[in-house]
Amino acid sequence: MPGHEGTTRSPLDDLSIDGQVKRIHQFVECLKLNKKPFHLMGTSMGGNVAGVYAAYYPSDICSLTLVCPAGLQYPTDNQFIQRLRELQESAAVEKIPLIPSTPEEMSEMLQLCSYVRFKVPQQILQGLVDVRIPHNSFYRKLFLEIINEKSRYSLHQNMDKIKAPTQIIWGKQDQVIDVSGADMLAKSIPSCQVELLENCGHSVVMERPRKTAKLLVDFLASVHSTDNNKKLD
DSSP states (O other), X not given: OTTSTTXXXXXXXXXXXXXXXXXXXXXXXHHTGGGSOEXXXXXXXXXXXXXXXXXXXXXXXXXXXXXXXXOOOOSSOOHHHHHHHHHHHTTOGGGOTTSOXXXXXXHHHHHHHXXXXXXXXXXXXXXXXXXXXXXXXXXXXXXXXXXSTTTTTHHHHHGGGOOSOEEEEEETTOSSSOTTHHHHHHHHSSSEEEEEETTOOSOXXXXXXXXXXXXXXXXXXXXXXXXXXXXXX
């Protein structure tokens, strides 16, 4: 993912969902990861990217897990999306809720993204902000790119092209991306399994790590056992 951890950043990079998918495919080709089909998993923006990747390059993918993916078109906007639209219209890009610049904004972001209320000491909040601030201008550029018209509904536009067995995991109390997206995906992807987690928000892996890991392992086991049975047949 662009700008995450050690991934390099270039002003020339295409940060749209389409651009990210094609760059990941270059990476896969370069390392020959697709000698045999692999499982792909993505969360939020990464879920949008993973889903579109599976649609673009079906022969690469044996199975897919999407965790509260972005990129779907809803009949009505939730409060978070309404707030984003207001910020876009007023050009107040400094106030994007997912890009905090103060400990208070960091605390608000954590509350927005998680149903579980983590008690985070002020020093830790300050440290998290200090680490992010030097990169916030890049995060804003990336965020604005993935919510513009070219990328906003990328997964929605491609979900009916996904052929791999797919697992959807979503927190029922997600305030960032509405959980009703799980049903949309289930209706469009032929082989789709939905897991909705109680008392869980948008930060699924952080809030319910063991449950998420178990669901993933069980899904992979079921998919591969089916594949093995087909080979035996």
